[in-house]
Amino acid sequence: MSWLGELRDLAPQRALTMAEAYGVAERQALRLLRLAQVSEPPVSTEALAYLPWLSVSLDRRLGTAGGAAKWKANRWIVLLNANEGRARRRFSLGHELKHIIDHRDLRLHHGRLESRAEKLAVEQLCHHFAACLLMPRPWVKRAWGLGVQSELDLAELFEVSPQAMLIRLRTLGLAEPTTRCGIDNDYLRSEPLSLPNMAA
Ligand SMILES: [Zn+2]
Numbered sequence: 001m002s003w004l005g006e007l008r009d010l011a012p013q014r015a016l017t018m019a020e021a022y023g024v025a026e027r028q029a030l031r032l033l034r035l036a037q038v039s040e041p042p043v044s045t046e047a048l049a050y051l052p053w054l055s056v057s058l059d060r061r062l063g064t065a066g067g068a069a070k071w072k073a074n075r076w077i078v079l080l081n082a083n084e085g086r087a088r089r090r091f092s093l094g095h096e097l098k099h100i101i102d103h104r105d106l107r108l109h110h111g112r113l114e115s116r117a118e119k120l121a122v123e124q125l126c127h128h129f130a131a132c133l134l135m136p137r138p139w140v141k142r143a144w145g146l147g148v149q150s151e152l153d154l155a156e157l158f159e160v161s162p163q164a165m166l167i168r169l170r171t172l173g174l175a176e177p178t179t180r181c182g183i184d185n186d187y188l189r190s191e192p193l194s195l196p197n198m199a200a
Contacts, residue, residue, distance in 0.1 A: 002052075002053065003032075003035050003051060003052070003053070004053055004100070004101065006031065006035070007028045007031060007032060007035075007101045008101060008102075008104055008105065010024055010027050010028050010031060011024045011028075011102075011105060011109060013105070013108065014108070014109075015108065015109060015110070015111065016109045016110070018121060018125070021109065021110070021125055022125065022128055025098065025125060025128050025129040025132060026128075026129075026132045026137070028098075028101060028129065029094075029129055029132035029133040029136065030132070030136060032048070032097070032133060033133065033136065036048055036050075036051065040139070041135075041139055041143070041157050041158045041159070042134075042157065042158050042159035043090075043133060043134050043158070043159075045089075045090050045093050048093065048097070048133075049093070053074075053075055053076055054075065054076050054077075054078065054097075054100075055075055055076075055077050055078070056077075056078045056079075056080065056093060057077070057078075057079060057080070058079070058080055058081075058082035058089075059079040059080065059081065059082055060081075060082045060083060062079060062080075062081040062082075062083075065081060066080070066081050066084060066088060066089075066091070066092035066095065067079060067080045067081060067089075067092035067093065067095060067096045068096065069096040069099050069100050071103075076100045078093060078096045078097070078100075080092050080093060080096075085161075086159070087155075087159060087160050087161045087164070088161060090134060090159060090160065091127075091130050091131075091134060091160060091161070091164055092130075093130075094126075094129060094130025094131075094133040094134055095126040095127055095129070095130045096126075097129070097130075097133070098125065098126040098129035098130065099126055101129075102122075102125075102126075106122075110122060131164065131167070131168050131171070134158060134159070134160050134164075135158050135160060135164070135165065135168045137172060139158075140154065140158070140168060140169070140172060140174070141172065141174075143157060144174055149174075151165045151166045151169060151175070154169070
């Protein structure tokens with residue numbers, strides 16, 4: 001079975017609640033790390049970029065989007081915004097990988113995605129996958145247990161932005177939650193939901 005098929009098959013073939021989808025995303029991220037033989041931080045995005053069905057390149061014309069994915073000549077091509085820094089590009093690669101993994105069964109899992117709120121929920125799910133991929137729960141907890149507890153030190157260790165690390169720590173219950181009202185949208189950038197035309 002292809003790696004992509006193996007990752008897709010971790011999701012049941014039916015509609016998912018968002019809670020289920022978040023659990024699936026974390027399992028897929030951990031499986032992908034295992035398949036790519038990445039076992040310690042920082043996650044080597046070079047190792048991920050060597051996935052047999054993927055090619056990654058930088059693009060200066062993506063506007064405010066962190067990245068984009070398209071299917072072309074039997075490969076998925078991920079474009080990352082060349083105007084962004086390394087930490088954000090790494091996060092965007094994780095985000096786009098989730099779009100690719102979910103492409104085949106997107107409608108089955110999440111319906112027709114007609115409202116802006118539904119589309120944003122999918123974007124948030126892709127951010128969650130990226131966070132699980134670059135900051136795997138067991139690795140963050142291990143580092144925390146070894147005494148690396150400042151978000152700046154952890155961000156450096158995992159090669160992510162301090163902001164992304166802080167959100168991850170909150171998600172894992174290792175930092176105080178935000179006191180703001182509403183959902184935590186800090187992961188989200190003003191990125192349109194752009195889906196490729198063809199399924200892998
Ligand atoms: Zn997206």
